Amino acid sequence: MLARDLIFPHLIAKRAAEYPDRTFLQHVDGSEATFGALHARALRWASGLEALAVAPGETVLVMLSNSIEAVCAWLAISWAGAVEVPVNNGYKGRLLEYIINNSTAKVMITSREFIDRVDFVAAGLDTLEKVIVIDDSEPATGALPCVLAGAAALEAASPIESPGPEYYDLATIVYTSGTTGPSKGVMMPWAQCHAMSTGCIPLDDLGPEDAWYVPFPLFHMSGKHALYAAALINARFVMRDQFSTSQFWKDVDEYRCTTSLLIGTTAAFIGSLPERPDDSDHPLRNVLMSPLPADTDAFKARFGIRIATVFNMTEISSPIMSNFDLHGRSCGRLRPGYEVRIVDDRDEQVPTGEAGEIIVRADAPWVMNAGYYRMPEKTLEAWRNGWFHTGDVGRVDEDGNFYYLDRKKDALRRRGENISSMELEAIINDHPDVVDCAVIGVPSDVGEDDVKVCVTTGNGQAFEPASLIHFLVPRVPRFMVPRYIEVLDALPRTPTEKIRKELLREAGITAATWDLDKSGITIPR
Numbered sequence: 213m214l215a216r217d218l219i220f221p222h223l224i225a226k227r228a229a230e231y232p233d234r235t236f237l238q239h240v241d242g243s244e245a246t247f248g249a250l251h252a253r254a255l256r257w258a259s260g261l262e263a264l265a266v267a268p269g270e271t272v273l274v275m276l277s278n279s280i281e282a283v284c285a286w287l288a289i290s291w292a293g294a295v296e297v298p299v300n301n302g303y304k305g306r307l308l309e310y311i312i313n314n315s316t317a318k319v320m321i322t323s324r325e326f327i328d329r330v331d332f333v334a335a336g337l338d339t340l341e342k343v344i345v346i347d348d349s350e351p352a353t354g355a356l357p358c359v360l361a362g363a364a365a366l367e368a369a370s371p372i373e374s375p376g377p378e379y380y381d382l383a384t385i386v387y388t389s390g391t392t393g394p395s396k397g398v399m400m401p402w403a404q405c406h407a408m409s410t411g412c413i414p415l416d417d418l419g420p421e422d423a424w425y426v427p428f429p430l431f432h433m434s435g436k437h438a439l440y441a442a443a444l445i446n447a448r449f450v451m452r453d454q455f456s457t458s459q460f461w462k463d464v465d466e467y468r469c470t471t472s473l474l475i476g477t478t479a480a481f482i483g484s485l486p487e488r489p490d491d492s493d494h495p496l497r498n499v500l501m502s503p504l505p506a507d508t509d510a511f512k513a514r515f516g517i518r519i520a521t522v523f524n525m526t527e528i529s530s531p532i533m534s535n536f537d538l539h540g541r542s543c544g545r546l547r548p549g550y551e552v553r554i555v556d557d558r559d560e561q562v563p564t565g566e567a568g569e570i571i572v573r574a575d576a577p578w579v580m581n582a583g584y585y586r587m588p589e590k591t592l593e594a595w596r597n598g599w600f601h602t603g604d605v606g607r608v609d610e611d612g613n614f615y616y617l618d619r620k621k622d623a624l625r626r627r628g629e630n631i632s633s634m635e636l637e638a639i640i641n642d643h644p645d646v647v648d649c650a651v652i653g654v655p656s657d658v659g660e661d662d663v664k665v666c667v668t669t670g671n672g673q674a675f676e677p678a679s680l681i682h683f684l685v686p687r688v689p690r691f692m693v694p695r696y697i698e699v700l701d702a703l704p705r706t707p708t709e710k711i712r713k714e715l716l717r718e719a720g721i722t723a724a725t726w727d728l729d730k731s732g733i734t735i736p737r
Contacts (some may be wrong), residue, residue, distance in 0.1 A: 214379035217411030219402045221290045223443050224251050229553070230447070232269055232579075237280050238450045240463055245280045250287070255314045255371030257288030262372060264365060266319055268673045271385065273312060273340075275299035275330075278451040280490055281346050282430045283439065286384070286666075287364070291374045293677050295382045297397070298431035300593045302707050309333035309669045310394060310563050311387055312340055314586060316443040321366075323347050323470050332462055337660050378584070379403040380578045385585050386433060397585030398526045400570050408433060409440035410528025411547055412522050413500040417521050418471065420446040425469035425496075427452035427460070429707050431525050434475055447471075457481040457557035471498040476709030477648050482515075484647050488512040492516030501617070502624060504541055527600060531572050532614045541638075542613035543606075554608055567617055570606045598675075598692035605632070622713060624653035624661045629691045631663065633713075634642055636692055643683050650703055651710070654696065664696035664725070666716055668703060675699050677726040681733055693735055697726045 217226045223588050224247060227236065232248030245253075266272060272289045274296055276282040280299075289296045297315040299308070303375070306330055318341045322330065341359060348362040377383070381713055383405045385397040424442045426449065428434040435451070442449040450467045451458065455478050463469065474482060479501050491514050502521050505511045512519055523532035523543040531552055534544035546552055553561050554568040562568040574580050580600060583591035605617045617623075617632040624631040633651035640649045647670040653661030669675045677697035684693050704712040721727075728735075 214403045214406055216379075218406055218444070219379055220383070220405065220440050220443065221254070221287050224254070224287060225376075225406065226618060227443060227446060228252070234446070235448060236443070237283060238448060238467060240452045240459075240467070241277060242543070244279055245283075250280070250284060250721075252283050252371065255374075256368050256370040257284055257366040258291035258374060259368035259370055260366035261288060261292040261294065261319070264319060264361075265294050266286065266294050270294045271297045271315045271317040272324075273297050273299055273315055273317045275301065275320065275322040275326045276430075277301060277323070277325065277453045278345070278426075278430050278435065281323075286430075286436075287331070290377050290383065291372055293374065293377075296384045298386060299383065299725060300387065300431055300707060301429065304329045307395075309328040309336045313338045314394075314397060314585070318342065319344065321346060327360075329603045336661075347557055349629075365428035368666075374410065377402055379406070382582065384436070386436075388526060396587055396590055399582040399585050400526070401578040401582055404529050404580055404582075405433075405436065405440055407529035407549075407574075407579040408524065409437040409444065411533050412437055412524060413441065413471070413473075413498065413520050414533075414535045415441060415445055418445045418447065418498065422470045422498075423450055425452075425464055425467065425472040426457040428473060428475065428709075429454070432707065434473060438577075454707065457485065460466060461494060464494050468495045468694075470495050471502045472496060474496070475500070475502050476705070477703075477711065478709050479511070479650050480641060483511060487514070498536075502543070503634065503638075504538070506642055508538060508541075523576055523604075523606070523614060525602060527594070528572050528602065529574070529579050531574070539611075539613050541615065542609075543616045544614060545612050546614070549579070551575075552608075552614070553599065554606060559599070564610055565607060567605055567607045569620060570602045570604045570614075571601050572602060621650070624652075624663060625652070626656070626661050626663060627691050631661075631690070631692055636663070636665075636688065636694075639684065639687055640665060640667070640680065643680055645675055645679070648703060650713055650716055651694070652713055652716050654717070662696065662700065663694040664716075664721070665694045666698050666700050666703060668700055678731060678733060679734075681728060681731075685735060690723075690735055693728070695728045696721060697728075698722065698724055 227247040235424035236247045237245040265508050272294050274285045286296050291520050316339050321344045344361045346363045370682045372545050379402050383402040384400050387395040387397050424438050426438045499519050500518050501519050518536045519545050520536050522530050522683045524530045531550035532544045553571050589714045603620045608614045618634050635647050636651045647668045649667045650662050654664045656662040
């Protein structure tokens with residue numbers, strides 16, 4: 213059972229009592245908040261939500277950029293006994309309409325930045341009754357068929373009197389990106405949020421002198437788990453609305469940040485910066501990376517950092533983590549309190565070293581997801597046979613080191629051979645002119661898949677696809693050599709910098725796609 217003062221809202225209350233004047237939140241726009249000010253404001257906002265008839269157990273939508281207000285809203289909703297539903301800031305149109313309706317929320321907290329998007333879908337909204345626009349002091353005007361209110365609606369005169377949440381209560385409902393169907397709302401208890409936050413990066417030797425730099429969204433667990441972890445060690449939390457390669461080191465230096473995340477392809481962006489003699493002259497020392505860079509030792513040496521990695525997703529809570537003692541390209545070892553198996557399509561465990569789907573369960577209750585909101589059939593599918601099915605393919609070696617290989621839906625099969633897109637991408641990224649890439653399968657004329665590679669380059673010159681073929685031939689088996697190559701200005705990404713491969717698959721073969729079979733190049737057998 214999770215101690216009450218480790219549940220995030222209670223933890224902030226404890227910090228506010230102990231260190232009321234200690235700065236906890238900082239935004240690179242210059243705004244900041246102490247523990248004391250944040251907690252007091254959250255209690256007032258909770259009272260305001262109660263006055264707006266938000267009842268315990270109800271959902272409340274939050275569509276805000278990274279900000280002190282976004283953190284305050286999460287805390288206030290919890291103190292009011294309700295459940296936060298953070299909305300992806302990139303959503304608009306039908307996607308936004310779906311999330312609002314599926315959440316069943318009657319109240320939404322947002323800002324002027326997003327109100328036009330809500331207005332655009334207003335005619336299709338089923339349950340939304342009140343929209344609070346936090347950067348308007350007075351009630352706003354608009355065409356929405358619901359009540360618009362300004363920030364004053366939240367700034368109640370008296371703080372709420374509330375027992376606050378328990379560890380088994382829902383902390384948030386985070387919607388997945390919905391790449392193979394409608395987005396699913398992952399119901400996350402507070403115990404799960406805590407377990408994830410203590411399992412992503414080792415906290416043993418971190419403390420109040422540290423500062424976390426997080427340019428990843430608070431509507432996603434990449435931002436939330438770092439926020440929670442910073443509070444656990446009484447550290448500062450420094451945020452930017454989104455990742456910027458050009459601003460990364462400037463922000464780290466200005467705010468004296470010691471700890472950060474480089475997830476998705478952001479590590480590749482940092483690694484692609486021109487080398488400088490002072491690359492290691494900065495306060496950053498602890499970095500969580502997933503996936504790892506192609507040459508981890510070189511990256512650590514160049515920037516003077518230590519690296520930890522993890523296997524995690526919104527639905528679970530870091531069951532596999534590496535600490536700072538990396539073992540090759542392993543994503544870590546089993547964490548106490550969890551069981552992990554590598555299984556085939558019938559959920560039978562495969563032999564050690566063989567690839568299969570990663571499935572997970574925990575010893576304690578409430579430390580993994582409580583299902584998908586209003587999707588019982590998807591919950592049953594994911595939790596079949598009492599194990600959560602991640603949809604990820606991996607393997608484990610005889611020493612207990614786990615290796616992530618691919619998303620099950622991203623795996624390719626060509627000429628009877630299975631191909632890990634992640635493994636091939638790591639090799640392609642070693643090409644001196646490639647900044648980033650995505651490997652996808654496209655339908656083959658002879659069945660199964662052909663391999664297509666989408667690349668971005670950084671040399672400002674024309675990229676010859678044939679050069680990539682010649683680079684790969686001595687490095688990969690013949691069946692992994694791509695048939696198709698397309699050079700793009702940028703790869704489509706989610707707000708957390710994951711490549712949206714479903715969009716690349718939808719595009720398929722275009723007029724700009726280079727075809728090995730029409731190039732005249734012969735690949736040796």
